[in-house]
Amino acid sequence: MSKKDLFMASLLGGAIGDALGYTVEFMKLDEIKAKFGEDGITDLELNPYSxxxxISDDTQMTLFTADGLIWAFDRMRERGIGSYAGSGIYQSYLRWLYTQTKSLPDEHYDWLLDPQPHEDKGSILAHKELFSARAPGNTCLSALGSNKMGTxxxxxxxxxxxxxxMxxxxxxxxxxxxxxxxxxxxxxxAAITHGHPSGYLSSGALAVIIAELLNGKNITESTNxxxxxxxxxxxxxxxxxxxxNAIQLASSGESPEIAISKLGQGWVAEEALAISLYCALKEPxxxxxxxxxxxxxxxxDSTGAICGNILGASYGLEVVPEQWANQVELKELIAEVGSRLYDRYMKM
Ligand SMILES: [Mg+2]
Known part of the structure; x- marks a missing residue:
C-alpha cells in the first residue's frame, strides 16, 4: 500500500464517517433505532437536491487544516521561519470562519480572501459546499471571531x-x-480554538496514531x-x-453498546477520540x-469522522466501499487536497 493511498483513504474515510453520522448527530440511540431499525443507520443518506x-463541519474544517498545512509549508520554506499553526493554519481557519459567517474578525484580514501562492491549482474557497452551515461548533466560531489566536x-x-x-x-x-x-x-x-488540555492533547494523540499507522504500525501499537x-x-x-479505557474495553467481552456508553458521548475531545478508537479496534x-x-x-458525525480517519490510514483505499466513496460530497476536492498535501510531503 502506498503512502499516497493512505493519505487519500484517511481523508476520504473521515468524510464518509462524518457523512454517515451527520444524519444522526443530534439523535439518541433510541431515536436512531426508531427511525432506521434495530441495526441503526447503516447506509449513507443522500440529499434529495444534490x-x-x-459532509459536516468536521470534514469542512479538516480540508481547511490540510490547505493550511500546505499554505504554512510553502511560506515557511520561502521565509525560513514560522510555525504550521501560525503561518497558515490559523489563516486557513479564519477563511473557514468567513465561509460560515461571511465576516472576518478584522478588516486587516481581508487579504485572506484573495488567491494565495499555494493555490496554484485553484482555491478551496471556490467550492460553495464549504459555505453551507452544517452545525458548526460554537467554540470554533467564537474563538476565531475573537481576533485572538489561542496557544x-x-x-x-x-x-x-x-x-x-475532529x-x-x-x-x-x-x-x-x-x-x-x-x-x-x-x-x-487544536489550541487555536480549544484551550483545555484535554481539548488539545487529544488532538496530539490522534495525530500520532495516524502518523504511526502510516509508519506501518497497527492501531494498538500506534496508540501505545x-x-x-x-x-x-x-x-x-x-x-x-x-x-x-478504549483499549481495555476493545479487548473485553463487553457489548459495544455498553462499552461506548462507558466511554462517554463524544461531545468532548477525549471521549470522541476514545469512542472512535474503540470502534476501530473492535471492528476490523x-x-x-x-x-x-x-x-x-x-x-x-465527529466519532464517525475520527474513526474513518483512523481506518483509512490503517487499511488504505481498498477497504473503502466504492459506492460510499462515490456518494460522499466533495469527493473530488478531498482527493485533490489529499494529493496536494502528499506532493508537499514529498518535497519535505
Ligand atoms: Mg459536525
Whole structure:
C-alpha cells in the first residue's frame, strides 16, 4: 500500500464517517433505532437536491487544516521561519470562519480572501459546499471571531469540545515521519480554538496514531506510541485515561453498546477520540466499524469522522466501499487536497 493511498483513504474515510453520522448527530440511540431499525443507520443518506451524502463541519474544517498545512509549508520554506499553526493554519481557519459567517474578525484580514501562492491549482474557497452551515461548533466560531489566536501557553478559553480533534488528521498524515512533531503541531492547531488540555492533547494523540499507522504500525501499537508521547505533556491524565479505557474495553467481552456508553458521548475531545478508537479496534471491517462509530447517543458525525480517519490510514483505499466513496460530497476536492498535501510531503 502506498503512502499516497493512505493519505487519500484517511481523508476520504473521515468524510464518509462524518457523512454517515451527520444524519444522526443530534439523535439518541433510541431515536436512531426508531427511525432506521434495530441495526441503526447503516447506509449513507443522500440529499434529495444534490444526490450526495452531505459532509459536516468536521470534514469542512479538516480540508481547511490540510490547505493550511500546505499554505504554512510553502511560506515557511520561502521565509525560513514560522510555525504550521501560525503561518497558515490559523489563516486557513479564519477563511473557514468567513465561509460560515461571511465576516472576518478584522478588516486587516481581508487579504485572506484573495488567491494565495499555494493555490496554484485553484482555491478551496471556490467550492460553495464549504459555505453551507452544517452545525458548526460554537467554540470554533467564537474563538476565531475573537481576533485572538489561542496557544497552549495562552489558552483562549477552557473548552475541550471535540472541535479540535475532529479536524487534525491531516497533521498526522503530513508529519508522520516525526510523531513527536506531529503531536506538538496537532496540539498547537487544536489550541487555536480549544484551550483545555484535554481539548488539545487529544488532538496530539490522534495525530500520532495516524502518523504511526502510516509508519506501518497497527492501531494498538500506534496508540501505545501516542500514549508515550502524551505522557510528556502536563495535564495529560484525562486524555490518557480515555485512551486506556478504549483499549481495555476493545479487548473485553463487553457489548459495544455498553462499552461506548462507558466511554462517554463524544461531545468532548477525549471521549470522541476514545469512542472512535474503540470502534476501530473492535471492528476490523471498515463499514461495520463506521456503523458502530455513529450509532450511539452522542456526537455521531465527529466519532464517525475520527474513526474513518483512523481506518483509512490503517487499511488504505481498498477497504473503502466504492459506492460510499462515490456518494460522499466533495469527493473530488478531498482527493485533490489529499494529493496536494502528499506532493508537499514529498518535497519535505
Ligand atoms: Mg459536525
Amino acid at each position: 444526490g450526495k451524502a452531505l 497552549m501557553e495562552r489558552p483562549i478559553n477552557d473548552s475541550k469540545g471535540c472541535g479540535g480533534v 479536524r487534525v488528521a491531516p497533521v498526522g498524515l503530513f508529519l508522520h515521519r516525526n510523531p513527536e512533531q506531529a503531536f506538538k503541531v496537532a496540539a498547537e492547531v 506510541s501516542a500514549m508515550m508521547i502524551l505522557k510528556e505533556y502536563p495535564q495529560h491524565d484525562e486524555t490518557l485515561k480515555a485512551l486506556e 471491517d471498515f463499514k461495520k466499524a463506521l456503523i458502530l462509530a455513529v450509532n450511539h447517543d452522542g456526537d455521531s
